[in-house]
Every structure is written in C-alpha cells, then in structure tokens.
Amino acid sequence: MKQQAPYIFHGHDVSYYSGKVRPAFPQKNLWVREVLPDIREIKRRTGMAMFPVVVTPEDELWQDTSDILDRLEALHPEPPLYPTTPVQRVVSYLMELYGDEIGALPAMHYRWSFDESIEKVVVDFSMPTGDSEGGHGFAKKMRGALPFLGVTSETIPAIEAHTAELLDHLSEHFTSHRYLLGDAMSLADCGLMGPLYGHLFRDAVPSKLLYTTAFQVCAWIERMNRPPRDQAGWLPDDALPETLRPVLSTMADGVPMLVAAVEAIDAFASEQAQTGEPIPRGFPGLVARYRDVEFVGAVRPYTLWMVQRSLDAYRSLTQPERAQVDAALAGTGWEPLLGLEPVHRLKRAPYQLVWEP
Numbered sequence: 001m002k003q004q005a006p007y008i009f010h011g012h013d014v015s016y017y018s019g020k021v022r023p024a025f026p027q028k029n030l031w032v033r034e035v036l037p038d039i040r041e042i043k044r045r046t047g048m049a050m051f052p053v054v055v056t057p058e059d060e061l062w063q064d065t066s067d068i069l070d071r072l073e074a075l076h077p078e079p080p081l082y083p084t085t086p087v088q089r090v091v092s093y094l095m096e097l098y099g100d101e102i103g104a105l106p107a108m109h110y111r112w113s114f115d116e117s118i119e120k121v122v123v124d125f126s127m128p129t130g131d132s133e134g135g136h137g138f139a140k141k142m143r144g145a146l147p148f149l150g151v152t153s154e155t156i157p158a159i160e161a162h163t164a165e166l167l168d169h170l171s172e173h174f175t176s177h178r179y180l181l182g183d184a185m186s187l188a189d190c191g192l193m194g195p196l197y198g199h200l201f202r203d204a205v206p207s208k209l210l211y212t213t214a215f216q217v218c219a220w221i222e223r224m225n226r227p228p229r230d231q232a233g234w235l236p237d238d239a240l241p242e243t244l245r246p247v248l249s250t251m252a253d254g255v256p257m258l259v260a261a262v263e264a265i266d267a268f269a270s271e272q273a274q275t276g277e278p279i280p281r282g283f284p285g286l287v288a289r290y291r292d293v294e295f296v297g298a299v300r301p302y303t304l305w306m307v308q309r310s311l312d313a314y315r316s317l318t319q320p321e322r323a324q325v326d327a328a329l330a331g332t333g334w335e336p337l338l339g340l341e342p343v344h345r346l347k348r349a350p351y352q353l354v355w356e357p
Contacts, residue, residue: 042063090310
C-alpha cells in the first residue's frame with residue numbers, strides 16, 4: 001500500500017505506550033511524522049486526553065497501541081510483526097500482555113519512588129509545553145497513587161528482584177539473538193519496549209541499572225528504535241530460543257495477578273455489565289501473590305481486554321496446535337493464564353471499552 005501522506009504519530013519519548021508503537025513504523029518502512037501530543041485535539045476527537053495516537057493519511061485517528069499495531073499489520077503486512085505459526089504467535093501475544101500489564105510495576109516503581117527519577121521526569125514532561133513547573137502536579141499525583149498501583153514497601157523488594165532477574169535473562173538472550181524470537185522484530189519486542197524504553201531506559205535511576213548491568217538490553221533498545229535492514233527472520237520451524245524460556249518464566253511472576261484481575265472483573269461485570277454504565281478505568285480489589293509477597297492493588301478492566309488477545313490467539317488454534325503451544329510453555333508458569341475461561345468479554349467502540357452483549 002503506497003502512502004500518499006505521512007502517518008502522524010502523537011508520541012513522547014518518556015511515554016510508556018509510545019515506546020511500544022514507535023518501532024513499528026521504521027520496521028515497516030513507513031513514512032511517519034512524530035509530533036508532540038496535541039492533547040486538546042486528541043480529546044476533541046476521542047473524548048479522552050490519552051496518547052499515543054496515530055492519525056492516518058486518510059485522517060482516521062487510532063487510539064490504543066494494540067489496535068494501532070493490529071491496523072498497521074493489516075495495512076502493511078510486510079515485513080510482518082505478527083507470527084502466523086502457533087507457538088511464536090501465542091508467545092508474542094503473551095509478551096505483549098506482560099509489557100502492557102505486568103511490566104508497569106517496575107516501570108512505575110523506578111519512575112515514581114525515587115527523587116532523582118522524579119526530578120528528571122518532571123523536566124521531561126514539562127518540555128513539550130515550555131512550562132517548567134507543569135510536571136510537578138502530575139508527579140505529585142502519580143507518587144501518591146503508588147499504593148493504588150500496588151507499589152508499597154512490602155512489594156518493592158519483589159519488584160526490584162523481578163526486574164534484576166528479568167534483565168539478567170534478557171541480557172543472556174540478546175547475547176545470542178538480536179530480537180526475542182530470533183533475528184527479526186515481532187509484536188513481542190514491541191510489547192516489551194513500553195516498560196523498557198519508555199520508562200527504565202529513559203528514567204534517571206533505572207537507566208543507570210540498565211547501563212551497568214544490562215548492556216545487551218540497551219543494545220536491543222537501540223536496534224528497536226533504529227531497526228537494521230538485514231533481519232533474517234524468526235527461528236525456523238516455529239521454535240523458541242532456549243534462552244527465551246527463563247525470560248518467560250520470570251515474566252510469569254505476574255500471572256497470578258492477571259488471573260486474579262480477570263476473576264475480579266468477571267465478578268464486577270456480573271452486576272455492572274447489563275446496566276449500560278461506562279466501564280471505570282479501575283477499582284480496588286486486586287489481591288494476588290507476586291513472587292514471595294501478597295500484592296494488593298487496583299483492578300483495571302483493560303486487563304481483560306489484553307488477556308482476551310492472548311486467549312483468542314490460543315483458542316483459534318486446532319487441538320494439535322494447542323498441544324504444541326502447551327508443550328513449548330510447559331513449566332514456564334503461563335499455564336494458568338491459558339487455562340482461563342472468562343465469562344465476560346470487552347470490545348472497543350471505538351475509543352472506549354464496552355461490554356460485549
């Protein structure tokens with residue numbers, strides 16, 4: 001599909017979800033112009049002051065990173081980001097799920113728990129408007145919201161241990177492979193860029209952690225933002241790199257939280273789904289294990305939307321194909337997630353989530 005005009009990408013370097021979408025454009029050799037988010041225009045067109053958004057050459061506006069990547073893949077299928085083979089496809093969705101939902105824990109902790117990180121990000125947030133004080137109010141609000149996000153004195157040691165372990169396993173993996181599934185970018189890589197680039201690589205305290213302990217992860221981040229042209233492809237025969245199994249196992253630290261969230265959303269929806277009321281962005285009530293501690297935080301209905309993506313990819317497979325996925329993931333800790341059977345479903349309509357009838 002030949003472009004007649006550029007895509008307009010409203011993004012920001014320190015934006016979690018901008019980091020997820022940005023690499024898709026150079027990977028697919030697309031003409032794109034990145035601009036600072038025009039919040040007033042975004043809210044006028046969508047009803048929500050949320051970015052990133054993409055405005056197409058035809059002046060359609062896409063808002064939601066998973067939807068943006070889905071649409072880019074459909075319109076520009078080469079080179080692909082979404083594997084079509086069973087194991088690599090499901091794993092890509094699971095890693096996207098991790099990046100969107102579980103990776104937010106270390107991202108929020110390392111950005112908002114440390115004065116040094118806050119000082120930098122206040123400046124980062126203020127620069128687009130030229131108001132040097134503009135970021136302080138947002139920083140105060142976010143720091144106050146940490147307990148609601150589940151970042152507390154009880155959970156911080158587990159969050160930091162999870163992060164260190166994940167960086168170690170990713171560093172080992174990227175020593176042998178340029179990307180998560182081999183030698184080409186995929187949805188899995190894009191999903192992981194949200195927490196790793198938008199927050200950890202850019203913020204003051206965790207950037208030091210990455211630079212001193214995870215050089216290969218830093219090199220992968222640079223490849224993602226400036227992808228080389230000589231990508232050979234994913235591993236043949238739907239294989240997963242052996243070095244990816246420890247990565248998946250560490251990511252599964254968050255599976256009990258995802259399962260508990262889906263169960264809480266189902267219980268909430270049993271009463272609320274038929275009323276036609278707007279779905280709240282979050283509500284208290286998430287209780288789950290996270291490594292060796294009890295995690296208490298907010299339930300976000302959006303989590304169900306992301307879990308659906310993985311479950312839909314898995315359940316669209318034939319029985320023999322599911323068996324291949326089950327064998328590949330056996331012992332990683334992801335089995336309870338793939339065994340979920342949510343009662344309720346969500347859909348986009350078009351800029352907000354609503355219950356499916």
